Amino acid sequence: MTQADDTLRRTSIAARFDAAVGYDAAAHIQRRCVTALMERIQTATAEQTPASILEFGCGTGFLTAQLAEHFPQASLLASDLAPGMIARTRQHLSNTNIRFHVMDAEHPDISGPFDLIASSLCLQWFSNRTEGLRRLCDLLAPQGRLMVATLLQGSLAEWKQACLAEGAPCGVPDYPSISTIQTEWPSSGTGSWEVLTLHDPVGSAREFLRGLRQIGASLPRQDSTPASIAALRRAMRHFDRTSSDVTYQIGIGMFVKSGEGP
Numbered sequence: 001m002t003q004a005d006d007t008l009r010r011t012s013i014a015a016r017f018d019a020a021v022g023y024d025a026a027a028h029i030q031r032r033c034v035t036a037l038m039e040r041i042q043t044a045t046a047e048q049t050p051a052s053i054l055e056f057g058c059g060t061g062f063l064t065a066q067l068a069e070h071f072p073q074a075s076l077l078a079s080d081l082a083p084g085m086i087a088r089t090r091q092h093l094s095n096t097n098i099r100f101h102v103m104d105a106e107h108p109d110i111s112g113p114f115d116l117i118a119s120s121l122c123l124q125w126f127s128n129r130t131e132g133l134r135r136l137c138d139l140l141a142p143q144g145r146l147m148v149a150t151l152l153q154g155s156l157a158e159w160k161q162a163c164l165a166e167g168a169p170c171g172v173p174d175y176p177s178i179s180t181i182q183t184e185w186p187s188s189g190t191g192s193w194e195v196l197t198l199h200d201p202v203g204s205a206r207e208f209l210r211g212l213r214q215i216g217a218s219l220p221r222q223d224s225t226p227a228s229i230a231a232l233r234r235a236m237r238h239f240d241r242t243s244s245d246v247t248y249q250i251g252i253g254m255f256v257k258s259g260e261g262p
Contacts, residue, residue, distance in 0.1 A: 028211075029200050029248050034062040034120045036196055037149045037252055041118060042070060044145060044254060050074055050115035054139065056105030057081070057122020061089035067118065068096050077110070079103040081125075106132035112139035116147065123150035124175060133255075134186040142259025147252075152195065153177040154249035159208065162239035168231035181251060191255035198248045205236035208246055 051074055058064045058078040068076055079101040080086050086100050103109055105119070106126045117136055126132040137146055156172045163170035176184075178193055185191030202208040 029198060030059065030121055031062055032198055033149045033250055034066065036250070037118070037120050037147065038063065038066045038070070040194075040252060040254070041067075041116070041147050044147065045071075045116065048115075048143075050144075052112075052114045052116075052141075053077070054110070054112075054114045054117045055079065056103070056108075056117070056119045056136070057125075058089050058100075059085050059121075061092050063118060063120045064089055064098060065093060068093065068098055074115075075099075077101060077114075079105060079108075079110075081105070105136065108135055108139060110139070113141035113144060114139055115141050115144045117144070118147050120149045121151065123148050124173065129176070129181070130184045130186075133184060134188075137186045137188055137255055137257060140189075140255075140257040142257060144257050146191075146255040146257075149250055149252050150181075151175045152181070152249040152251040154197075154247060157247050158243040159205070159235075159239060159246065162205070162242065163235045166231060166234035166238050168228075168235040170235075175249070178251060181253070185253075185255055189255055189257040191253060194252045196250040196252055198250055199245045200248060201245045202243075205239035208239070209236075 050071060053067055053071060053074050053076045055064055055067060055076070055078045058080045061078070064076070064078045067074075076097070077099045078086075078089060080089070081102070081104050083102050086102055090098075090100050101110065105122060106128070117140060123129060123132075133146075140146060151173075153175050155175050160170050160172050162168075163172075178195055182191075182193055202211070
């Protein structure tokens with residue numbers, strides 16, 4: 001991907017999330033991911049409370065609110081690529097001491113160190129996860145943790161199968177396998193992944209696709225070809241005949257940076 005293509009993609013992602021005015025009402029899986037991730041963050045930090053926290057891809061603040069509540073004494077910086085998402089989070093959490101920053105997390109423009117860097121369902125938007133993770137982990141303090149949730153291979157399988165069966169182009173990204181993503185941790189510490197399978201009930205393909213648009217997640221993968229109306233309708237009918245929910249394979253990762261702690 002050229003730099004111009006990458007810039008255009010990031011601009012498109014930001015624009016779609018800025019326009020996702022129905023995000024909170026449609027973000028069922030996002031809420032469940034945040035709950036699962038926060039449980040693991042609490043366990044991992046039980047003996048050493050982080051004093052400085054960076055959240056990237058904060059969206060409308062599901063994880064932000066829980067981080068602020070659980071770590072009230074910490075310095076918390078919440079960031080997102082989409083200014084509109086930052087504005088909504090700031091409005092929801094206006095009575096807190098959270099700082100906000102519009103930032104492309106794949107190319108962070110801030111300095112650390114942070115004791116904890118956290119994110120839920122943002123990493124899958126990176127063009128180059130390996131380099132993005134390296135840059136983020138460089139911002140960690142010694143023994144600092146990066147803890148994230150992201151989509152893995154097998155997510156949205158029902159819709160992909162419906163498109164395949166009807167010969168309709170499918171814009172769903174090819175999410176990485178757990179074995180692939182395990183190799184992408186930087187050499188500055190040790191990382192691991194856990195896989196969590198979630199099922200989101202949907203009433204129809206129309207409801208599923210509307211939900212993707214409402215949360216800003218309808219940007220197709222880069223090599224996708226738009227489906228014709230007829231092909232899309234065939235795929236929707238196939239989905240309605242065969243599926244009543246959509247599978248999400250969630251990877252929950254934790255990286256601990258090497259070096260002596262405080």
